[in-house]
Amino acid sequence: MSSPTNSALGGGAQVKSAVRTVELLEYFAGNTGMHSLAEVQEQTGYPKSSLYMLLRTLVELGWVETDATGTRYGIGVRALLVGSSYIDGDEVVAASRPTLDRLAEDTGETIHLARLDGTNVVYLATRQSQHSLRPFTRIGRRLPAYCTSHGKALLATHPDERIRQLLPAELEPLTEHTHTDREKLIEELHEIRERGYAIDREENTLGLRCFGIAIPYRTPARDAVSVSVPIARLTPGREQMIRDALFDARDRLTLATRHL
Incomplete structure (x- = not known):
């Protein structure tokens, strides 16, 4: 023995x-x-x-x-099989499908459902734009939360001190527009809490603006939905329409996930 x-x-x-x-x-x-x-x-x-x-x-x-x-x-290939089973069995992904479909139809743009994983967001579902000019994304893609609209929407549901614990004082830029100062990011998170949604202003992809909103089925929020729009197609009127569609999607997703 x-x-x-x-x-x-x-x-x-x-x-x-x-x-x-x-x-x-x-x-x-x-x-x-x-x-x-x-x-x-x-x-x-x-x-x-x-x-x-x-x-x-x-x-x-x-x-x-x-x-x-x-x-x-x-x-x-086994990693793909396990990843697919995670998506297939996720209750939020299943509950959100009708809303993601409607949001894609209403806006005509690329839609993402993403989940906060530590300091990153992971794409769980996507609906591609029908336009020829559109962002390329894939399920399972991982990006720093501080430079995406859905990531910032999710970070905004945490208190400032938690953000300081999660993120270093200096943030790595993905583009010239990325926040590199954690305290500046926290200031923006205050604004996001007030207006209810986040904006990614070419912070991870040049030429692309994204609007994200957290799904409040738990606190702090874990999942968020976003709309990605090439700046070439973004007018003030279209921006307002996308914001309205996002708030409508949040309300629908809140109802769809209330049992989770």
């Missing part, structure tokens, strides 16, 4: 291995394409021998794939 010390050490080793597995999958999910063992080792800091064995196991299980040479690694 194993001694208590050995059992404890074994349990700790299993937890460490699980953490490394998750971190490795998250690395591949956030860095598309194929990567060499040396590259992955440099980014993760894991010992090369244990990293190689972990990658071999994940390849055999289908969570990681290799190229034709077997020396470069990328995310595997």
Whole structure:
């Protein structure tokens, strides 16, 4: 029989291995394409021998794939299956479908449903604009919350001190319009709380303005919906119409999610 010390050490080793597995999958999910063992080792800091064995196991299980040479690694198809099952089984996604469809029809623009995950937002559902000039998005895309309209709408449901705990004092810019000062962002969050919706003014994609609103089925809010519009199509009258449509969508989503 194993001694208590050995059992404890074994349990700790299993937890460490699980953490490394998750971190490795998250690395591949956030860095598309194929990567060499040396590259992955440099980014993760894991010992090369244990990293190689972990990658071999994940390849055999289908969570990681290799190229034709077997020396470069990328995310595997099983990750897609698990991600799809999360979306398919999510009650908010299911409840929001009619409202997202209507919002897309009313505005003619690209619609997103996103969820706050730490300091990022993750896209759960999208409705693409029928216009030829439209943003490209995909379900599962992850962006910093501070530079998206739905992300800022969600951050605004948290108190200022929580924002200071979540975000560093200096924020990394995605474009020249991104907030880089946390305190300036907090000032904008005050304005968002007052008017009830957030605006992304080319803060993560140049040429694109987005309007986002939180769904208040829980406090702080976890999910938000947004409308993305190329600036070339945005007139004052159209902007007002989009805001009105967003408030209507929020009311509909509040009713649709009241049981959650």
